[in-house]
Amino acid sequence: MRSIGEMARDSGLSVSALRFYDNAGVLLPAWVDPVSGYRWYEPGQLEEARLLACLRRTGMPLADIRLVLAGWSHAEPDLVRGLLQAHLRRLERGLAEARSEFSALRATIDHRENLMASSTAVLELSVPAPELAAALDAVRFAAGTDPELPMLGGVLFDIEGAHLRLVATDRYRMAVAQTSALGYGGPRTQVVVPLPLADAMRALLTGDGSVQVSVDGDRVRLEAGDRQAGGRSLGSDFPDYRRLVHLPAARQARIDTEAFREALRTGPVRAGETREQDDEPCDVSVLRVTEDGRVLVCDDGDDDQDSVAVNREFLLHALAAGARDELILELGAPTAPLAIRRPGDDSGFSILMPVRLTD
Template identity: 95%
Template sequence: MRSIGEMARDSGLSVSALRFYDNAGVLLPAWVDPVSGYRWYEPGQLEEARLLACLRRTGMPLADIRLVLAGWSNAEPDLVRGLLQAHLRRLERGLADARSEFSTLRATIDHRENPMASSTAAVLELSVPAPELAAALDAVRFAAGTDPELPMLGGVLFDIEGEHLHLVATDRYRMAVARTSALGYGGPRTQVVVPLPLADAMRALLTGSESVRIAVDGDRVRLEAGDRQAGGQSLGSDFPDYRRLVHLPAGRQARIDTAAFREALRTGPVRAGESREQDDEPCDVSVLRVTENGRVTVCDDGDDDQNSVAVNREFLLHTLTAGARDELILELGAPTAPLAIRRPGDESGFSILMPVRLSD
């Protein structure tokens, strides 16, 4: 095991940076002394920490760093290359140091052995209750990406394992996960990314109460609902390792009345025109804080509580709507950690929003 000081010395990250990335849920120590709070890291985490140090020097946003590390750990070079290229195109000319770091990263990726092969089975069929699949698609659709430079995020991941089908969508700044039951498939875990137009066509067929069939044949995916069907080519399985991304540090939880909280967001104070780590586009930001009595409040502009979490208001409103529950649970961690929105009594479905870094 490496101490935090040794990890800092060998990785190029400072001790304070390692603490920051731990609190943000990006690079978690393997063990924390329960008495002293001292952090310890496994030897295998050094390579990841060095990669993180490289990404940090290029100025990559924290949301993209999460996906790069997830793709790196899951041996998805195309995903990692896509993220690097997207960030490189956004950098201004003359950033020679950043270009040098990207060159180093590309060389490292090119020499990495045993890239993950596609996990899509040749032929696969399963049965899913139509109402459950409809609800799952509704719960994740809003979070899908639309960036043409990252086509692998422009769809919904269908992750089939055992008796469950997980649906996942993310645009790097928000992610939604939902689960349905599945019958008729007993093979290995299989993943396929359904492009958004096809996912929408599938959703249009889910009007009954009976089960529907999903078939995957190579790079083709099809949904059959009685005598109607929707099918097309998948985006493959080059998708971020979402299971890693949802391992967040525990935060402060608060149960909210969804309708009342949505109204508080709509009418509450906002910080207009703030820049977020989302291509530096301006957005209306709501700053949230959990009070001592367990309530979530929308803070005034003058409230500078260090434990407050800033979020894109529009994204949060979309998430509350997709939650489709009268009550939801908000989980707020450190100001740099994602905000989680969970459904009471349902651990399988939730959404995550990246925080907004407020302008100084």
């Protein structure tokens, strides 16, 4: 007699499959050891097991497999042939239906691609040069440089209605700025402008008039008079930044930008703290909002549970990009993002992810 392991090896059925077919009453072992429960099969059962393995690979339903094996063991070839033919017809119908569904799916994909191409091929809008220059300056510092995340190595131009919103992020910080835009009334369109092209565009924004921005497929171009900068956009999808626009309630503090920058530059830092996202050490400033609305840069022994730790270099960059004598800091829980906003201006802001302090 054959053990269950030998039967599995010679039949093409796994041990677990043989146990399953035993419990299902399809292929019963010739003898089961009453003490160990071990299954044993007669040599003549090997051919039946191989047939079962073949039927299983074709996807035949278990009820039909039972009938085929019954017809096989009772030498009823006509019954077996009829069952096999019926199953083959089912497979052919299923394949035809699958081909039809895939054909419809390809048509849907092609139609969507055509709509996307047509929606971007004729996009043109006019943007005030000073506003676009200020928006690029406000977000440029937050763009990523990680080659493994190419979609972050640019500035998102998010065009919707009469507004052009610019966004940049490297996962640890994000900056959003908005400008007015005229001349485009189509659906919302997004294009990621690579940093070298964004910098070339910024170099052309020296006048007080308007410039023209156009998107043609994967090409984006800015025209300022007789000068222009254009190139291919990044093909990767940009993260949905809108999920971070609405932050939890936080404590607000109005700061004198230059005085606060000086406090950061000369104040205490936690040298060598690590950003847990990428294990890179950085200088960290720990901030706390007092009851009278002031922001303190904390000493090592001046922490409390409401203190927020941030990458000092990132915060200095965000303050410079804010380009205002006064800014508003929003500090929530120690694990919540810190926001930097311009007083009376809801069109732009920066977000910095907090740093978890090591013990």
